[in-house]
Structure formats: structure tokens, C-alpha cells
Amino acid sequence: MNAVTQTNVVTQTPLVTEARRGFAPWAGLTVLLTLGVLLAASADRWQGGWAETAAELHNAVLITVPAAAAAGCWQGGRERRRRTEELWATVPRPPLARFLVAALPTALWVAAGYAVAAGLALLATWPYALGDGPRPALVPTDAGVSGAAVLAGHAVGRLVPARLTAPLLAMAGYVGLGVTAAAHEGAGRYLNPALPVMESWVPVWWQPMAMAVWAGGLAGAAVLAYAARRRWTALLPLAAATAAGALLAQTGDGLWHTDPLARRQVCDTSVAPAVCVNARYAGALPQITGALSGVTGRLKGVRNLPVRWEDRDGGPRDDEAALPSLTPLGWSFVRGRLTDTGEFAREAVGTLVLRGDCPDDRLGVRFERADDAVENYLAPLPSQRYFDDLDSQGDARRRAALAERRAARARLAAMGEPERRDWLSAYFAARAACDPSGVPAL
Template identity: 80%
Template sequence: MSVVAGTRGPLLAEARRGFAPWAGLTVLLTLGVVLAASADRWQGGWAATVAEVHRAVLIVVPAAAAAGCRQGGRERRRGTEELWGTAVRPPSALLLVSALPTALWVAAGYAVAAAAALLATWPYAQGDGPRPALLCADAFVSGAAVLLGHVVGRLVPSRLAAPLLAMAGYVGLGMTATAHEGSGRYLNPALQVLDSWVPVWWQPPVTALWAGGLAGAAVTAYAARRRWTALLPLAAAAAAGTLLAGTGAGLWHTDPMAARQVCDTSVTPAVCVNARFARALPGIREALSGVTGKLEGVRNLPVRWEDRDGGPRGDEASLPSLTPLGRSFVRGRLTDPARFAWEGARALQLRGDCPDDAFGVADDAVGNYLAPLPARRQYFDGLDAGAGPERRAELAERRAARARLTAMGERERREWLSAYFAARAACDPKGVPAL
């Protein structure tokens, strides 16, 4: 009879009651609270959700190791070590009966929390797709941490072993997760990733093999009759670790979708968003409709608002940033469309290397016409109104320019704006017609 078959009854009993279910429930509730508190910054994109749940590994793995450590010292606390030593079953079977249910429950708690986060994102996801392989590996690593902690709990006769192990794990994972140099950091399962990063297809299973090999080696070295067999999982862990550390930054590549744009060319300038947020394009176009409507017939404009890494080209303007989620963009919607439009209009004015303040009064008048923010304007006007004579004179000049641009006829204003944007593109303040 195999070890697992011979321990099936006790395994089920341990899994149904006692510490193991509580450990899994604790992981589930902890992740639930952490993810709920940060929902605004991930519940709107698959990639952001996966990255946010993956960040929780920094908390879950040390906690899992501490749970395993506590369970490993259970018989010592109960004073039943000698009684267990007289059991007929081999030490490996006894260890599995005690450790495996906790490992499975912890992994299940993480997996359920991850699945719930993905389900919560589904109604708001914009354009990319879920990639759960990384989260599956994280769940496996959490279970492996329980087994490693269990061995520590059996070896270290101290009630402080579990909290100290959790603290050491958190500090160690945290320090290597934020390190910027050294190939060893790629062995860290809690390595922080950007939303736009995608692991190569073999990275999650190799990471699982790395953690599982270490756990298997520790368990086998502690409990197996032929302890030399620990060399087998240790060799597997060494091979996986060598592959991870040797590949380094090549473990991740930029999501191809992050380099694509989806555009609405029915307006001028065209409105383009990153393909990851394709479903948000109608709402973004609507937010900018006040700007594009006022620019109808105006020449010398940028061709489009673009939304990609690397900045705009000479004939483009930057779309106000949608990321990181949770600021201007939450659950597929703009949090402040008026400010988004103001930022979009300002992006049309800022061209190339031309200084921001080169056009002074003209910039202020155009910004006020295209996308006014009354509260912002009143605040800064109020500051100038209470300042010295020079700033009050500048305020009067700005207010007069705003009024003249607004009072122009449509044809005259189109010609003026066309000349303004031509001068802006050439960074030639003298080319702006007087107001």
C-alpha cells in the first residue's frame, strides 16, 4: 500500500477539521480585505488584476510558512511526540497527514481569492484577456511554503519559530523583490511585475518546480527512510533555479497588446487608446467631444491623441494617461471627464521641445476656450488678484484675451486657431496673431 493510500483516511479527517481549514480561510479573508481595499486600482483591467493579486504573494508566502511552522510544532505543544513516534505508519506518512491538508487549504484559499478577483474584473475589463498561469503558480508556491514551514516547525523547538519565520520570510522576499540588480532576484516568487509584463509561457511552471523542489527536498530529507532521495527534488529545484536566474529579465516580455492602439478617426484630432482599454474608447471620445467640436475646421492640429509608451511623435499629442488605474480611470470609466478634457486640450498645445510658458497669454486663452475648468481658473485668478500690481496687470491681460477669443465669429476664430497651432508646432511665439 502506498504512503498516500495508507494515509487517505487521516488526511481527510485533518482536511475537514482542525487547523488546516482555518489556515485556508485566513488566507482567503486576508486577501479579500487587501484586494477590496485596493479595488479601484485593479478592477478595470485583466493585467492590473493579475499584477495586484500576484503582489499579495509577498504577504501570503510568509504567512503560509508560519502556518506550516505552527502545524509542525503541534505534537510538541500537545506533548504527544512520543506517542506519534510509536505509530505504525512511516515518518513520511505522518508528516503528510499533518502538513498536506494545511498546504492544500492555503493554496485553495489563495486560488479562490484570485478567482474572485478575476470574476470581479470581468464586467469592467476593457480589451486584454486574463492570464491566470502566474496566479496558479503563486497558489502552488503558497502550498510549498507550508511544507517548508512545517519542517522548520518540527526542527525548531520554540513557540516563536512561526512568527519569526513569517518576519524573516517577509523581509527576505521584500528585499529581493525590490532589488534592481543580481540574477538571484528572479528566484523570488514575489518579484513585483508591471501591468504590461507577460511571463514567457514556461516561467510559471518552472517557478512552481523551483518552489516545489525545495519543499520536496526538505520533506524528504526530514522524513524519508532513504534520505538520499532528497537529492532528486533538490536537483529539480536546482535545475529550475538555474533556468530562472540564467534567463533573468528574459522571463518577462511586454504585452504585445500594450504596443497596439485602437483609434476613432471620425474626429480631428483622432482619438487613440491603448488596445488594452479598447472598450473605453467611446467614453474617452465623448469626454473629448467638447474639444474636438470646437476644433472642427481648424488646421495645423496634431493628427491624433496617442496612448503608447515612448511619447508622441511630431504630429501627435499624448492622450491623458489612463494608468495607473485608480486615479483618472476606475472600472472602465473616467473619474473626472472635465479634467480629462482639459488635460487633452493642454496636450494639443504642448508640442515638441517648446517651453511650456513660451506662448503665455495665447495658451491661457486657448485652454480656457477649448476645455475650461472654472474652479481651477477662479483659484489661480484669485491668487493673482490678491498679488502685486504686476500680477494683477497680467491677470487683466489674460481675461481680456479670453474674452476676445470667445467673442470672435466662428470663421475668424478658426483662422486664428489655425495660425496659433501652426506657431505652436514651429515654437514661434511671434507667429501667433494678436488678441
């Protein structure tokens, strides 16, 4: 009986009541739904990769932090709006305890709303990710920053309890974070919890903790300065925030490093040229090789080809061709699948034919006609007839050029296999050397 009585007493404490009823659960649900709508609307660009999901979740802090601050501000002005300040002051608790009873449930619900949305996003990515693993390192910090924003906003709401304070605070927070995030220089930008991150960036191990201390310290200082009996105690979290902020600002670009996995490639060397994809999408290699099978089949036995199609930052080397980019997700590559294998193959042929850095004055009619014939042979464009019809309606020069291109395509297609292999071998050698005279006649 005593245990039951104690349990009932505990469940009736003001903190639990605030957490179970009233504004706090709705604030958490609002954050969850807002973040869920934002993520659902942009699912095509993050659902196929763990790194993209992590970046999207972190960049959403630009929305959740101002919203959390506004929620805390609205809750902070509640007693003034209800005209129950004097009644609340008669409660036999110190001001700090009364502050935390009103503010802490909202902060916890908001942080939980962000964490649940992040967890659902990670679950949504799991069936489609094809390479690297989950990156949840920033989720606890971003959830904590949102909760800290509630506490700071609550203090503002207590000081300025007008109804317009909450929306104005949200607007100011959004503009402040957005302007700082858009800055391209200055140490202050590294103090921004909503600083956008690239998919290939990985934080150093201590960066999330330093950011949590920075944001939490500022919020704690604001709470203690407003509600503590000994307001000098606000100096303690402020000192911690200052130390963490100084560390973040001084480290600067060193807070992030490139994911080692993003520098690696996984290759299929059973075809020529070999097909290589970034290791972050290693699972996509079979379907990419399949998309290029028509091209590599027609190139079987051809010499002077690039060694591989490569997929890495910095551009291809002299003996390589660039693989059509799979990123940013949401265009040619969505949820682990190529959206148009034919278009992907045509782009790959384009990088194969036009590789190198041939100056325009070295390119002439001979190269243009040969390039057109090779591209149409390796990966014909379905709408080629439409473009040819446009040229056929042009002036005499365009019609003559079209007739020559069509004749070159027909001659290349009509060659026997050995003759065509020799012709293509000579063509790719001339292309690599930027030597129009080396292009065999068509």
C-alpha cells in the same frame, strides 16, 4: 454493504480527518480572508483591467507565502506543544507518511484559499474589463508556491517547535522576499516567487512551470531531508530545483516580454485630432471620445492640429499629442469609467497646447497669453475665477498681467467662427514651430 463500509473506512483515514477538521481548514480560510481584505482595499487600482488584476494577485504572494510558511510551522510544532510526540511515533507508519498526514492537508487548504480568492478577483473584474482577456497563467503557480511554503515551514516547525518560531519565520520570509523583490539587479531576484510584475508584462510560456519546480523542489528537498528514511532521496528534488533555478537566473529579463496588445492602439478617426486609446482599454474609447467632444467640436475646421491623441509608452511623435494617461487605475479611471470627464478634457487640452519641446527661452509673454486664452476657450477651468481673484490681489505687475489675459480670452471668445478658426490654425502652427512671432495678435 461492503461499499458503504469501505467508504466509512476511507473517510476515517487520518489524512481526511486532518483535512476536514482542526487547523488546516482554518489556515486556508485565513489565507482566503487575508487576501480578500487586501484585494478589497485596493480594488480601485485593479478591478478595471485583467492585467492589473493578474499583477495584483501575483504581488500578493509577498504576503501569502510568509503566512503559509508560518501556518505550516505552527502545525509542525503541534505535537511537541501537545507532548504527544511519543504517542505519534508509535503509529505504524513511516516518518514520511506521518509528516505528510500532518502537513499535506494544511498545504492543500492554503493553496485552495489562494486559488478561491484569485477566482473571486477574476469574477469581480469581468464586468468592468474593457479590452484584453483574463490572465490566469500565474495563479496555479502562486497557489502551489504558497502550498510548498507550508511544507517547508512544517519541517522548520518540527525542528524548532517553539511558539515564537512561526511568527519569526513569517517575519523572516517577508523581509527576505521584500528585500529581494526590491533589488534592481542581480540574477537572484528572478528566483523570488514574489518578484513584482508590471501590468504590461507577460511571462514566457515555461516561466510558471520553472518557478513551480524551483519552489516545489526546495520544499520537497526539505521534507525528504527531514522525514525520509533514505535522506539521500532529497537530492532528487534538490537537483530539479537547482536546474529550474539556474534556468530562471540565467534567463533574467527574458522571463517576461511586453504584451503585444499593450503596443496597439484603437482609434476614433471621426474627429480631429483623432482619439486613440491603448488596445487594453478599447472598450473605453466611446466614453473618452465623448469626454473630448466639447474640445473636438470647438476645433472643427482648425488646421495644423496634431494628427491624434495617442496612448502608448514612449511619448508622442512630432505630429501627435499625448492622451491623458488612464493608468495607473484608481485615479482618473476606475472600474472602466472616467472619474471626472471635465478634468480629463482639460488635461487633454494641456497636452495639445503644450506639446513639443519648446525651450523656455523661446516661450514668452506672447505664448503664455495665447496658451491661456486657448485653454480657457477649449476647456475652461471651473475654478479659474478663484485663481484670477488671487492674482487681482497681487502687486501691480500681476494685476496688469491678469487684465491682459482676461482681455485675450474675451477677444478669442468674441471672434466669429471663420476668424477664430484662422486664428487657431495660425496659433497651432506657431506652437508646433516654437515660433512666438507666428502667434497672431489677440
